[in-house]
Amino acid sequence: MEIIMAFVCGFLFMAAIYLILSRSLLRIIIGTGLLSHGAHLLFLTMGGLGGSAPPVLAEGVTDFADPIPQALVLTAIVIAFGVTAFILVLAYRAYQELQTDDTTAMKGSATDD
Structure with missing residues (x-):
């Protein structure tokens, strides 16, 4: 199962x-979202997919899930959601001001004042 998760x-x-290297601001935002999802899946896979029992230790329990990767990914999801919301608002404001989402057109030229 870890091999499949590595490919995913x-x-x-x-x-x-691929999306981050494009010119469109919306595609860049979608790319950062995909990058964070890939990192979350990588953290969960590195934490181990084994352990069928809940992370509660009792007498004689030898197989249990590790709660640390799950807690870290949950925190990272919340942070990624906040960053994505901020970037979306920033992109919307830039589109209102400049009437384009093309990053090369946003740079302007040396003659613009």
Whole structure:
């Protein structure tokens, strides 16, 4: 199962880098979202997919899930949601001001004042 998750993480990273390198601001935002999803999946996979029992230790329990990767990913999801919301508001304001979402057109030229 870890091999499949590694390929899925690689595909998410590949798609994210492709979208981040584009000119459209909306595609860049979608790419950063995909990048964060790939990182979350990578953290969960690195934490181990084994452990069928809940993370409660009792007498004689030898197989249990590790709660640390799950807690870290949950925190990272909340942070990624906040950053994505901020970037969306920033992109909307830039579109209102400049009437374009093309990053090369946003740079302007040396003659613009």
